[in-house]
Amino acid sequence: MSDLILHHYPSSPFSEKVRLIFGFKGLAWRSVHIPAIMPKPDVLALTGGYRKTPFMQIGADIYCDSALIARVLEARQPSPTLYPASAPLAVPLAQWADSALFWAAVTWTMQPAGVSHLFNNPAPEVMKAFGADRAAFTGSMRRLTLADATAQLGSYLGSLAAQLQQQGGPWLFGGTPTIADFSVAHALWFIRRGGPVAEIIGRHAGLNEWLDRVLAIGHGRSEPMSSAEAIAVAAAGAAGGHAFCEVGAGLGFEPGQAVTVAATDYGSDPVAGTLVGLSADEVVVRRTDERAGTVHVHFPRIGFQIKKEQSA
Template sequence: MSQLILHHYPRSPFSEKVRTLLGFKGLRWTSVIIPAIMPKPDVIALTGGYRKTPLLQIGADIYCDTALIADVLERLAPTPTLYPAESAGLARIQAQWADSTLFWTAIAYSFQPAGLQSIFGNLPPEHLKAFMADRAAFRANAPRMRVPEAIGALRLYLEQLEAQLADDRPWLLGKATSLADFSVYHPLWYIRQAAGVAGILESYPHLTAWMERVQALGHGTSEKMESGEAVALAASSTPVSTEGEAFLDLHGLARGERVTVAATDYGVDPVEGALVLSRPNELAVRRVDARAGEVVVHFPRLGFQVQKVE
């Protein structure tokens, strides 16, 4: 199998999602620790502007967003599957809910004063100020949930998840692990990092027992690499050919046209390149960077928009 390089940082909840996916799949991977806030020069060299965490790099192919990363890992290591036949569609639906609605509720809940103290208490004040300013710019005009609403919503979600597990099923959708487990797990994992407010989880015994089962899957086996080495590796590699791939035209665009691809929710920095891949669930652009060389940057279709460069 090709070398899997995960660009991440320890406290990133979406990175924890992918780390546990790698553990579930029993995969070997290479760990590149990246900054939590801008500037991220090595990340931008690889992506052309996309700055969300994590990224999965395979040679000169860069995969953005954990929804797509999950599909890539499934293609490379189909067993054990993230999409059991009896619950594949439901797994994707619950994963989308968890990666958006549950995630932002967990973040708003964790960022109350006692939670911030637990997560960032050891940071110098100027570093915390820089982090909060970075995240404010990152979210731009995305709606912000207040703490009282986050508390109320989170309690309801936890009650619903507890009821989902109340029949003693081992995993959220039944006897088999699915993508839903990893997507629901990472926002709750982040609440656990906010120890000052994590007590809310203790009232849900089925849910906390399930969290222990997910955690026990581990993170697979990893080795370290510096981010500059990863950029150099991309420069010495060739992207996987997309020639001969079926091309799904939904925008009146031909293969090879110059486009920008950007997220539609937050972190909306556009990536410009030649559109070389358009699948039902995946888009990719080819671009050239002075340091990373020729790379292909891949995105999921859901949550991203494509615009022609005039």
């Protein structure tokens, strides 16, 4: 049985990105379905406050953010690679897709026709609960208007279609998929789930065919797992140690400092703990939960802020 545990829910776009990467790398994994909205007590037991979806667990190590998860899976299974040397712009394109393209896609899809299709004509109380959760989740973040999203999305999709045509290959950077294909695909996958609003993709030559190719990769091999079982895995794994990490010199922090780590865009609930790992790419905090035991929670540096605290 695989030690890779993905905590996700079926309609989560960033989860679809990671599920497709599992498929691309031919990896087996265990699937824990989590709630789409708060409360999420089992999630918080593992992450300490981070509530974006998905996150990945390996024993008592918790990996937050799909960009970091992709790097961990690349280290686990280097071939086929997500980061070919022939496509140095794949990573910044993926970062753009995970932010600007994603929010334009979400705003476009969440217009009434898309919502009705996504939620199968939801009851008013369902949408009220979902809306309240997402309002708290995005906080003071400035959201696009539908008019702005429409204009931006049309421009973005046109550029992606032109990139595919110019490359002449089946993928965004030619003959092989990269991290950029998976980051772009999850945003377009969400639009396609919106039913009638998905016609915007078809306006741009080649995009539907490219999206079909990405989604045909599939999700690899998964087995269901309960959140209680995952918490027990973390508690047992803590006794066996954690993935190696250390606090690098000259980065402004010292090992053992009390810190908080929080996303800088949305879902910015801080995670408090003791600093045990820091590099140019990753920050790791140690925290203890009465059920999950002592876990190490990993975050990427891009998109997250570290702050020193008075006590852990």
